[in-house]
Amino acid sequence: MPNKLIVSLRQVQDSLSGGIVLDYPQRCSRCDAVPAAHYESHKLRLRIGRKRPGLYRQTYEVNEPYRLKIRVCQSCYRADFTTNIEVLENDDTPEGRFARNCRWAYRVGGVVAGAGMLLMTNFIHPDSNFGWLKANWPFVVGAGGIIIITTWLLQRQRMSRVQDELVDAGINLEQRQRAEVRSAVLENTNDPESGVLEIGLHNDNWAAECAAHYNYTLEDYLPHQRTGDE
Numbered sequence: 454m455p456n457k458l459i460v461s462l463r464q465v466q467d468s469l470s471g472g473i474v475l476d477y478p479q480r481c482s483r484c485d486a487v488p489a490a491h492y493e494s495h496k497l498r499l500r501i502g503r504k505r506p507g508l509y510r511q512t513y514e515v516n517e518p519y520r521l522k523i524r525v526c527q528s529c530y531r532a533d534f535t536t537n538i539e540v541l542e543n544d545d546t547p548e549g550r551f552a553r554n555c556r557w558a559y560r561v562g563g564v565v566a567g568a569g570m571l572l573m574t575n576f577i578h579p580d581s582n583f584g585w586l587k588a589n590w591p592f593v594v595g596a597g598g599i600i601i602i603t604t605w606l607l608q609r610q611r612m613s614r615v616q617d618e619l620v621d622a623g624i625n626l627e628q629r630q631r632a633e634v635r636s637a638v639l640e641n642t643n644d645p646e647s648g649v650l651e652i653g654l655h656n657d658n659w660a661a662e663c664a665a666h667y668n669y670t671l672e673d674y675l676p677h678q679r680t681g682d683e
């Protein structure tokens with residue numbers, strides 16, 4: 454049965470600035486491969502003390518971002534590239550740089566298309582500095598759309614190429630799943646040993662060795678039985 458690691462409030466608070474890095478054991482947390490010099494990343498928030506619901510969204514007394522990183526091999530890391538490219542955006546790897554470039558291109562495309570829409574409206578007066586561009590708004594919107602579509606096509610192409618390479622290497626992507634992570638909301642900070650972060654791993658031995666090394670609690674775990682938010 455898969456295992457989950459339970460990380461206490463105290464352990465999360467101690468690691469807020471540098472993030473929680475599951476570095477040990479030094480083999481892949483999914484497939485046991487060596488070397489395993491990559492990391493899967495999770496962006497999380499430590500949330501304590503719900504305030505009364507705000508007008509737009511729930512707010513908390515404490516709402517601190519932190520990062521969880523788990524050791525993986527290059528193949529498992531590249532498996533994430535084919536399924537969750539956006540989770541690599543902060544990584545200093547070729548895949549991470551590509552993911553960042555895509556995000557940047559989408560933003561530029563969106564801004565250009567949005568500017569074209571604005572030209573169409575009465576916010577931009579024909580006599581203003583942008584008046585000469587006003588009549589050409591469909592081309593500006595179209596340029597933004599082309600940037601977005603081209604980026605999407607390039608991204609798909611690169612993702613499917615990596616997927617083909619992994620499949621050709623005999624890797625079953627279904628068996629290289631990311632950890633299932635849940636960051637609970639605590640009511641208060643009274644109990645520093647209360648579990649706040651759950652990390653569901655599919656590799657029992659790796660999870661057990663990791664828990665022993667970092668002094669995390671280990672529990673049985675049924676995958677895909679998530680009830681909270683990540």
Ligand SMILES: [Zn+2]
Binds near residue numbers: 485526527
């Ligand atoms: Zn691996």
